[in-house]
Amino acid sequence: xxxxxxxxxxxxxxxxxxxxxxxxxxxxxxxxxxxxxxxxxxxxxxxxxxxxxxxxxxxxxxxxxxxxxxxxxxxxxxxxxxxxxxxxxxxxxxxxxxxxxxxxxxxxxxxxxxxxxxxxxxxxxxxxxxxxxxxxxxxxxxxxxxxxxxxxxxxxxxxxxxxxxxxxxxxxxxxxxxxxxxxxxxxxxxxxxxxxxxxxxxxxxxxxxxxxxxxxxxxxxxxxxxxxxxxxxxxxxxxxxxxxxxxxxxxxxxxxxxxxxxxxxxxxxxxxxxxxxxxxxxxxxxxxxxxxxxxxxxxxxxxxxxxxxxxxxxxxxxxxxxxxx
Amino acid sequence: xxxxxxxxxxxxxxxxxxxxxxxxxxxxxxxxxxxxxxxxxxxxxxxxxxxxxxxxxxxxxxxxxxxxxxxxxxxxxxxxxxxxxxxxxxxxxxxxxxxxxxxxxxxxxxxxxxxxxxxxxxxxxxxxxxxxxxxxxxxxxxxxxxxxxxxxxxxxxxxxxxxxxxxxxxxxxxxxxxxxxxxxxxxxxxxxxxxxxxxxxxxxxxxxxxxxxxxxxxxxxxxxxxxxxxxxxxxxxxxxxxxxxxxxxxxxxxxxxxxxxxxxxxxxxxxxxxxxxxxxxxxxxxxxxxxxxxxxxxxxxxxxxxxxxxx
Numbered sequence: 001x002x003x004x005x006x007x008x009x010x011x012x013x014x015x016x017x018x019x020x021x022x023x024x025x026x027x028x029x030x031x032x033x034x035x036x037x038x039x040x041x042x043x044x045x046x047x048x049x050x051x052x053x054x055x056x057x058x059x060x061x062x063x064x065x066x067x068x069x070x071x072x073x074x075x076x077x078x079x080x081x082x083x084x085x086x087x088x089x090x091x092x093x094x095x096x097x098x099x100x101x102x103x104x105x106x107x108x109x110x111x112x113x114x115x116x117x118x119x120x121x122x123x124x125x126x127x128x129x130x131x132x133x134x135x136x137x138x139x140x141x142x143x144x145x146x147x148x149x150x151x152x153x154x155x156x157x158x159x160x161x162x163x164x165x166x167x168x169x170x171x172x173x174x175x176x177x178x179x180x181x182x183x184x185x186x187x188x189x190x191x192x193x194x195x196x197x198x199x200x201x202x203x204x205x206x207x208x209x210x211x212x213x214x215x216x217x218x219x220x221x222x223x224x225x226x227x228x229x230x231x232x233x234x235x236x237x238x239x240x241x242x243x244x245x246x247x248x249x250x251x252x253x254x255x256x257x258x259x260x261x262x263x264x265x266x267x268x269x270x271x272x273x274x275x276x277x278x279x280x281x282x283x284x285x286x287x288x289x290x291x292x293x294x295x296x297x298x299x300x301x302x303x304x305x306x307x308x309x310x311x312x313x314x315x316x317x318x319x320x321x322x323x324x325x
Numbered sequence: 326x327x328x329x330x331x332x333x334x335x336x337x338x339x340x341x342x343x344x345x346x347x348x349x350x351x352x353x354x355x356x357x358x359x360x361x362x363x364x365x366x367x368x369x370x371x372x373x374x375x376x377x378x379x380x381x382x383x384x385x386x387x388x389x390x391x392x393x394x395x396x397x398x399x400x401x402x403x404x405x406x407x408x409x410x411x412x413x414x415x416x417x418x419x420x421x422x423x424x425x426x427x428x429x430x431x432x433x434x435x436x437x438x439x440x441x442x443x444x445x446x447x448x449x450x451x452x453x454x455x456x457x458x459x460x461x462x463x464x465x466x467x468x469x470x471x472x473x474x475x476x477x478x479x480x481x482x483x484x485x486x487x488x489x490x491x492x493x494x495x496x497x498x499x500x501x502x503x504x505x506x507x508x509x510x511x512x513x514x515x516x517x518x519x520x521x522x523x524x525x526x527x528x529x530x531x532x533x534x535x536x537x538x539x540x541x542x543x544x545x546x547x548x549x550x551x552x553x554x555x556x557x558x559x560x561x562x563x564x565x566x567x568x569x570x571x572x573x574x575x576x577x578x579x580x581x582x583x584x585x586x587x588x589x590x591x592x593x594x595x596x597x598x599x600x601x602x603x604x605x606x607x608x609x610x611x612x613x614x615x616x617x618x619x620x621x622x623x624x625x626x627x628x629x630x631x632x633x634x635x636x
Contacts, residue, residue: 146614157595264465
């Protein structure tokens with residue numbers, strides 16, 4: 001693959017990340033009240049002297065641009081995102097760090113499941129276009145696509161936890177339980193994970209299936225598919241050998257592009273199930289107006305999305321030489 | 326001697342719209358979508374006509390959190406308010422927020438798309454850079470931070486605009502300024518192809534300025550695309566508002582569907598088995614998004630020249 005293609009994509013991603021940091025920097029300065037008042041929030045009896053000393057120490061007397069921004073950039077690059085307003089004495093990085101694991105587990109697995117099921121369902125619907133299978137499959141996909149993730153979660157919670165009592169209603173592990181073996185812990189985790197995971201996967205399946213279906217339908221009208229049929233290939237071979245590989249490409253890139261949009265749903269599923277991940281953290285921070293934590297979550301999620309897009313671009317470039325221009 | 330007058334029939338501007346509606350109704354997806362929208366529009370225009378004035382904690386008459394009965398067809402919430410009443414009034418609030426947010430989104434997107442596509446050059450490069458930034462950004466998370474900050478900036482939230490409380494106006498504006506990017510992209514690419522057409526050259530040759538050409542020649546040719554896009558945007562705006570309300574950014578005094586769902590979660594309705602608390606507003610949301618998606622994609626098929634080929 002051409003180095004120029006890679007370089008251009010990487011530079012574009014770097015500029016985007018820089019812009020995200022700039023937005024984050026500006027947001028903090030948009031807030032009403034001077035920064036030192038926000039930093040000293042809740043501290044009683046602050047003398048004028050202390051205020052001046054604090055302004056000096058935090059560099060608030062320097063011009064906002066470029067001095068303060070450059071310092072901010074340096075701090076962000078080294079992972080220093082400031083301190084949480086609520087969890088006193090804890091850095092934002094530490095607060096966020098505890099929450100990354102659960103979110104990765106839930107959404108990593110959810111994405112994989114949804115991509116597998118969604119693409120298979122969409123490909124099959126598109127292949128059987130116009131039949132009863134297509135109508136039912138596409139109808140289910142459309143309804144799932146129209147349902148907010150948290151609503152799906154509430155419905156599943158009602159049926160499977162409250163009604164049937166199959167699964168626990170909240171959390172990642174049973175509180176206060178002591179595990180005899182790591183296997184026990186894993187079983188308890190799987191027990192708690194099932195419903196949130198089902199919600200995330202079902203929520204995503206609709207979207208991916210719709211994308212895949214239209215991609216397959218478009219591919220099936222291409223000349224090379226007609227040629228393959230004319231050559232007397234079996235239906236199954238036409239689908240797996242000719243239509244699928246070509247239909248997969250645009251779908252994979254759309255999946256990456258939609259990642260940012262998916263995060264919106266992600267946040268709410270965690271809230272419904274009290275899953276101790278980044279989404280629940282963001283909502284807690286929002287309720288308590290813990291802006292540093294909220295901005296930290298925003299920074300982390302945006303940069304992840306940009307990097308995921310970069311990865312998709314590079315992979316796409318590998319698979320389809322036409323885009324490498 | 327008689328002069329033969331050549332009469333060119335002038336098409337009334339709305340003839341096209343009626344024709345389009347006719348074609349839309351012929352498609353099952355379009356028909357179902359339009360029917361749902363018609364009912365919901367009726368509910369949101371006159372909610373008081375159907376279920377009486379909105380019930381508050383003071384005017385509530387029912388028992389607390391009771392399942393559906395003859396008196397309360399959809400049950401009651403934890404304050405004894407009728408869920409039927411709340412859901413119907415929520416229709417209006419959700420739809421109005423969706424409508425205004427869509428207008429803002431499409432306005433920003435169309436202006437940026439047309440200007441960027443028509444003017445081109447460095448301006449185009451800068452505008453598209455910004456558009457790409459908004460496209461890749463998880464805009465929902467940005468909206469999550471922007472909403473409380475702007476609310477703090479605006480200050481006391483008792484003021485009303487068009488009968489909508491300031492808290493909701495902030496949500497509307499935030500949705501508008503974070504979700505215009507895809508509209509701008511689509512309109513720009515269409516503008517690029519229109520710019521090369523002969524009638525635009527002709528207008529330029531007889532001395533028309535850029536603003537005039539964009540308004541009188543480009544806009545009428547992208548308006549179809551704008552309409553189709555607006556319908557799809559509406560579905561997204563309702564979903565975004567619902568999600569923002571669900572995480573606690575709604576207004577309890579003007580409860581939208583999302584706000585009702587948030588209240589249901591806070592009370593623990595799924596854990597209590599109180600399905601009637603979240604099923605009615607939930608069904609409302611699914612119906613609205615489904616209807617707009619159906620109409621939007623049917624319109625897209627009809628209007629988007631690139632997709633017209635596929636049945």
